[in-house]
Amino acid sequence: MRAVVLAGGRGTRLRPLTDTRPKPLVPFMGAPFAHGLLRGLAAAGVTRATLLVGADAAPFDPLVHAGPDLGVEVGVVTEAAPLDTAGAARRLLREDGAADGDPVLVCNGDILTDLDHAGLVSRHRAAGAVATIALTRVDDTSSFGVVVCDAVGRVERFVEKPLPGTLAADTVNAGTYVLAARAFDPFPEDGPLSFERAVFPGLVEAGAVVLGVASDAYWQDLGTPERYLAGHRAVLQGRCRWPAAPGLVPREGLVAVHDSASVDPSAVLDAAVVGARCVIGPRVRLVDAVLHDDVVVGEGAHVRGAILGPGVRVAAGARVEPGTVAADGAELC
Structure with missing residues (x-):
């Protein structure tokens, strides 16, 4: 067909x-x-x-x-x-x-x-x-x-x-x-x-x-940042059946992390997707966030309601506010 x-x-x-x-x-x-x-x-x-x-x-x-x-x-x-x-x-x-x-x-x-x-x-x-x-x-x-x-x-x-x-x-x-x-x-x-x-x-x-x-199939236009994040939540919550990327592993708390990523044990993740080769530092908080590949989040940073493109760098202690859509390679302080 x-x-x-x-x-x-x-x-x-x-x-x-x-x-x-x-x-x-x-x-x-x-x-x-x-x-x-x-x-x-x-x-x-x-x-x-x-x-x-x-x-x-x-x-x-x-x-x-x-x-x-x-x-x-x-x-x-x-x-x-x-x-x-x-x-x-x-x-x-x-x-x-x-x-x-x-x-x-x-x-x-x-x-x-x-x-x-x-x-x-x-x-x-x-x-x-x-x-x-x-x-x-x-x-x-x-x-x-x-x-x-x-x-x-x-x-x-x-x-x-x-x-x-x-x-x-x-x-x-x-x-x-x-x-x-x-x-x-x-x-x-x-x-x-x-x-x-x-x-x-x-x-x-x-x-x-x-x-x-x-x-009653799930249906969502992903054309805005809000809908894009909502679509990820739907998949994480099991409301939408969608094939995850090879290597992306579900974790407890509506979280999926690529097996090549490094996440410090003290980091708190909730409704978050972490892409390949990302590095998540100590005491980081990721809530309702999608991180594409090769993102680095420094110690103590908080990321909420945001989409971080490939290669983004988040400085230690930074606060990334809801609605942020960061371009490839951006540096957030």
Whole structure:
């Protein structure tokens, strides 16, 4: 089975981490986020994954080379100009001549989820759907487009950001799709195209079978520092099943530490992830913090609610405040 990963976003809200790497390659649980995503897709039966990125494919070269270790063949396709969420996927599947009857799994390169991808594909096949949308439930629909389905899950309509309590449905698009090759037939043009605003509403209007599948799988957009930290907490707490990096070892107290890191016995860690080759000094406190590889935290320093990029140095006695996102190699005093 083939997967297409939408990975063209610039990740501006995660700067400065995304100043030096694409958002899907920002470390998550000790390895680039895309590593965990691709491992999960491989477990669901995906053998080939194509990342649709911006104008520059070079930053993704390490991911292509890592493909065999992750269990999938990885390719990268660029777009010289932005093509919205569906334009590049339409072009790719047409140029590759995707065979009808062989569904394609589409997912976002910045959404943390433990969705049952294989189960979603099975539902798609059983319904004979042209498109299937993974759905998640939300308490407040006013910030989302709601997907309204009938009793058997067939999508009837889309309602944009309804006020709470004005609509019985509470299911929203969770950013993972299964497509039949003919899904793009009603959209023959080339250029920008949106799944949310054009493809799915257009298919429903044309009478095609578009299936909505709701689940209780974990779902979180990792596009802000707050959500990035929340995603780590969800994995540490067991609320989201996610493959940790090789060598990242769980410890007591919602903590994961790479086996190459050095942590002084007097250090206190709570809801913290410590990457490879980090050095944590005496009487350090790490609370709700993510440390990428090669970070050094000096004696008595406190780090709370922060993300420290690779090679960051925290001075002895320093106080790193909540909301801090430290760039690669930064020195914090």
